[in-house]
Amino acid sequence: MKNKITKLLENALNVSVQKGQLPEVSLPYMEVEAPANPEHGDYAANAALILAAQAKQNPRKIAQIIQENLLDTGSIIEKTQIAGPGFINFFIKDDVWQQALKNIDEQKEKYGFINYGGGKKVQVEFVSANPTGPLHIGHARGAVVGDVITNLLTTAGYRISKEYYINDAGNQMNNLGKSVLLRYRELNGEKIEFPVTCYRGDYIKDIAGDIIKKEGDKYLKSNEEETIRYFTRVAGKSILEEIKVDLRDFGVVFDEYFSEKELYKESGVTRLLDELQTQGFVYSDGETLWFKTTDFGDEKDRVVIRKNGEPTYFAADIAYHQNKFARGFEMIIDIWGADHHGYMPRMWAGIQALGYEKEALKIILVQLVNLLRDGVPAAMSTRSGEFVTLREVLDEVGRDAARYNFLMRRSDSHLDFDLELAKKQSSENPVYYVQYAHARICSILKMAQERGIAIPVYTDTDLSVLNEPEEKTMIKMLVSYPETINGAAKSLEPHRIPFYLNELAGVFHSYYNKNKVISENDQLTGARLFLIKTIRIVLQNALKILGVSAPEKM
RNA sequence: GCGCCUGUAGCUCAGUUGGAUAGAGCAACGGACUUCUAAUCCGUGGGCCGAGAGUUCGAAUCCCUCCAGGCGCACCA
Numbered sequence: 001m002k003n004k005i006t007k008l009l010e011n012a013l014n015v016s017v018q019k020g021q022l023p024e025v026s027l028p029y030m031e032v033e034a035p036a037n038p039e040h041g042d043y044a045a046n047a048a049l050i051l052a053a054q055a056k057q058n059p060r061k062i063a064q065i066i067q068e069n070l071l072d073t074g075s076i077i078e079k080t081q082i083a084g085p086g087f088i089n090f091f092i093k094d095d096v097w098q099q100a101l102k103n104i105d106e107q108k109e110k111y112g113f114i115n116y117g118g119g120k121k122v123q124v125e126f127v128s129a130n131p132t133g134p135l136h137i138g139h140a141r142g143a144v145v146g147d148v149i150t151n152l153l154t155t156a157g158y159r160i161s162k163e164y165y166i167n168d169a170g171n172q173m174n175n176l177g178k179s180v181l182l183r184y185r186e187l188n189g190e191k192i193e194f195p196v197t198c199y200r201g202d203y204i205k206d207i208a209g210d211i212i213k214k215e216g217d218k219y220l221k222s223n224e225e226e227t228i229r230y231f232t233r234v235a236g237k238s239i240l241e242e243i244k245v246d247l248r249d250f251g252v253v254f255d256e257y258f259s260e261k262e263l264y265k266e267s268g269v270t271r272l273l274d275e276l277q278t279q280g281f282v283y284s285d286g287e288t289l290w291f292k293t294t295d296f297g298d299e300k301d302r303v304v305i306r307k308n309g310e311p312t313y314f315a316a317d318i319a320y321h322q323n324k325f326a327r328g329f330e331m332i333i334d335i336w337g338a339d340h341h342g343y344m345p346r347m348w349a350g351i352q353a354l355g356y357e358k359e360a361l362k363i364i365l366v367q368l369v370n371l372l373r374d375g376v377p378a379a380m381s382t383r384s385g386e387f388v389t390l391r392e393v394l395d396e397v398g399r400d401a402a403r404y405n406f407l408m409r410r411s412d413s414h415l416d417f418d419l420e421l422a423k424k425q426s427s428e429n430p431v432y433y434v435q436y437a438h439a440r441i442c443s444i445l446k447m448a449q450e451r452g453i454a455i456p457v458y459t460d461t462d463l464s465v466l467n468e469p470e471e472k473t474m475i476k477m478l479v480s481y482p483e484t485i486n487g488a489a490k491s492l493e494p495h496r497i498p499f500y501l502n503e504l505a506g507v508f509h510s511y512y513n514k515n516k517v518i519s520e521n522d523q524l525t526g527a528r529l530f531l532i533k534t535i536r537i538v539l540q541n542a543l544k545i546l547g548v549s550a551p552e553k554m
Numbered sequence: 555g556c557g558c559c560u561g562u563a564g565c566u567c568a569g570u571u572g573g574a575u576a577g578a579g580c581a582a583c584g585g586a587c588u589u590c591u592a593a594u595c596c597g598u599g600g601g602c603c604g605a606g607a608g609u610u611c612g613a614a615u616c617c618c619u620c621c622a623g624g625c626g627c628a629c630c631a
Binding site: 409440443 | 556558560566571572574575578579591592593594610623626628629
């Protein structure tokens with residue numbers, strides 16, 4: 001609908017210029033939006049205001065010229081008016097709205113799918129926690145944001161692949177193996193000192209216990225280095241499996257798991273460094289190898305090969321991103337914890353050195369979750385083993401409520417997650433507000449069926465009887481749903497969907513309390529049943545993007 | 555010290571990329587179940603949009619300077 005208005009305006013503008021009523025102007029982009037005040041029409045355009053400076057004319061006069069040259073080819077406009085400093089307000093004909101409702105009913109679960117992405121191949125990498133411990137609540141936020149962004153982009157017409165980068169190389173993993181060995185010795189009766197660098201969670205003991213059950217105490221006497229390597233492998237695998245299960249139960253399923261270790265095995269890192277060398281982006285100071293990230297705006301150069309001859313994490317990460325592009329993705333989205341923000345310039349430097357545009361890599365920062373218990377900050381540390389796991393949140397708060405909680409806020413805003421509060425408020429959580437609206441609609445439709453009232457189809461429903469203000473508001477909201485998808489996808493801001501849903505549910509609840517859907521008036525009943533059917537379609541489609549269920553009964 | 559993020563109602567946050575009179579939820583107070591589900595609705599109060607200057611027809615939104623909080627500033631990941 002918005003697009004149609006924009007087209008009309010563009011045409012009118014061209015005509016005005018051709019007629020010589022307006023000087024040659026370039027229009028940056030005009031805005032067509034639904035004004036807050038219904039007196040200002042269904043849509044309002046600020047074109048004349050933007051043009052005023054360029055055309056050096058009174059904005060109201062420009063608006064008048066545009067208005068005179070509007071050619072309503074599709075016959076959708078009831079009337080237009082010029083208001084305020086020079087807004088052009090559009091009033092849409094009723095039957096156009098009715099036609100739009102029919103369209104929703106026909107498209108059903110396809111409604112809201114748009115072609116904004118044009119089938120572009122996009123990869124989204126998220127969570128990517130190293131498998132040294134179970135996922136905790138901090139990872140949960142990134143997981144949901146990533147998952148919903150992929151759903152959103154799929155709806156907006158992109159071809160998406162979801163990927164988890166497994167940081168299974170490096171010191172942290174070595175510490176994991178060491179930690180298991182220490183617990184292994186302890187369980188075999190040795191007295192041990194636990195260093196601060198090691199992981200203390202109970203899951204380490206469980207893994208050590210499993211090894212004893214299967215293989216006994218034979219590793220007490222074997223070569224320590226080899227044992228640590230073996231224990232690292234066993235523990236990493238077991239923890240990763242657990243992570244996958246937790247994620248699946250949280251509604252997050254990846255298309256690919258990409259191992260850092262594999263990257264080394266197939267010498268992807270070496271190849272990358274060679275390539276950078278040939279391009280002249282690296283230099284040696286005799287002991288270490290540096291990458292000239294400052295050539296691309298980073299504040300200092302970065303080490304890629306350490307004094308001890310091993311590549312840095314950064315080196316592997318560039319190789320990984322090169323690999324992503326090599327797989328044919330046109331756009332790459334990384335979702336990181338906000339504490340990694342200082343890492344952005346060097347990552348962009350990396351891909352630019354490889355010849356890719358900076359814009360091809362989008363990085364979304366998700367602020368860390370500040371975990372509270374009854375208002376008191378709770379310590380969060382994988383190493384010390386003091387943390388609230390994703391599993392606990394799932395069990396205590398529930399999947400729908402937990403997901404919705406994370407999705408309601410902009411990803412880059414700080415978030416306090418109070419466990420006790422989340423549990424206590426669970427019945428007043430906004431997610432239930434939306435789900436309840438859905439359940440109510442289902443209940444009405446069921447009632448209609450029980451009373452033998454046919455669920456209406458468009459052809460024999462006269463929608464012109466829908467004249468309540470809430471009815472008009474809801475119809476407009478339903479029609480604007482694809483625009484919400486578009487905006488959220490364009491800006492990569494999933495929180496817009498819950499806000500849209502809350503508003504739609506709000507109008508519906510208010511409407512429900514004022515009006516009966518099923519009444520003596522057959523014609524009105526039919527029209528209203530049709531309307532709530534389309535509301536249900538939009539609620540279902542939007543909740544599906546969020547990965548939140550749409551219950552029929554509550 | 556340098557960089558990034560945040561500052562909007564008592565609390566938690568939106569604000570359609572510069573638009574018309576700044577919104578919602580919680581909390582407080584007062585009302586609504588003989589009804590298609592009261593996990594709902596209706597009403598009331600609540601604001602120097604952190605502060606100051608600037609840009610223009612128009613600023614919560616953009617520029618600059620401060621203030622406060624968070625996070626970074628590794629040959630860790």
